Amino acid sequence: MVYWLVANPYAGNGQKNGEQWLKYLAEAGITEPERCDLLDQSWKHRVAPGDIVMVAGGDGSVNAGAGICLERNATLAVLPSGTANDFARNLALPEDPSALCELIRDNVVQDVDVADFGEGIFLNVAHIGLGALPAKESSGAAKKLLGRFSYGMQALRRVNARRGFRAKIRCDQAFVSGRWLSVAVSNGAFFGGGNEIPQATANDGLLHVIAVKPRPLLQLLFTFFLVQLTGNSPKRTSTLVHLKGERCDIFTSRPKTVAVDGDEAGKTPLHVVCRRHSLRVIGTSVVRTGDAATSQPGLK
Secondary structure, three states: OOOEEEEEOOHHHOOOOOHHHHHHHHHHOOOEEEOOOOOOOOOOHOOOOOOEEEEEEEEOHHHHHHHHHHHHOOEEEEEEEEOOOOHHHHHHOOOOOHHHHHHHHHEEEEEEEEEEEOOOOOOOOEEHHHHHHOHHOHHHHHHHHHHHHHHHHHHHHHHHHHHOOEEEEOOOOOOEEEEEEEEEOOOOOOOOOOOOOOEEEEEEOOEEEEEEEEOHHHHHHHHHHHHHHHOOOOOOOEEEEEEEOOEEEEEEEEOOOEEOEEEEEEEOOOOEEEEEEEEEOOOOOOOOOOOOOOOOOOOO
């Protein structure tokens, strides 16, 4: 088994490129890992089944590493070094770097889902509409003041400039149609730097669709904070719809930009399929948010 240390020199605002992990890896007994980066992937054909690909970076880097692991039947290990690190939150990874490297050494693995949208994969969330604003647009000051709420607040600041868009959403047997401010298709339980998708896990075999309707700003703010503070979708609301299913199809009246974990990834229509338990990752458990039931919730 070979350990691959994959760095992204642009992760974490350019301050971290994997160097800081070498000490902790060596202390755990992982010495002289194969070092490579995501800018030149000529090395990936040498990755063998069962190897461990350790990705030092944020969610974009982890997505790229996951694609390599799926292609080569390797195991993904996340070394959080970026700005959002939402996928790492799904795995409840130790904050202590030494403990994390020991976990990698012991090869403690979980099987998690991957969302396949035809043009690629994602581990966290795809956005259409207002939510397509990348998390990196949240200012440093806003992040310090609002913490994990800054991503949602950054989007809500622009509500008055958006009238929404028309879309039809099908999630397995459920179907809704109307005008929306934002539609999010989630594979995991977190997005935007720690905001929770209600009642979700990264290994439930389901996509979670959160569709937000155009509403007055105060109503949107109330719903947003209610969801984030309770970890559950409101039982009765005219503001959002929460659907679950193995497949999701979204059709818009006009082409809309699709953002995958903050990066533009094409235009609508969007077709996403959940590939259940298809990726092996290092982790002791998979986080569950709220009451992670698998039944299709009622439309709101």
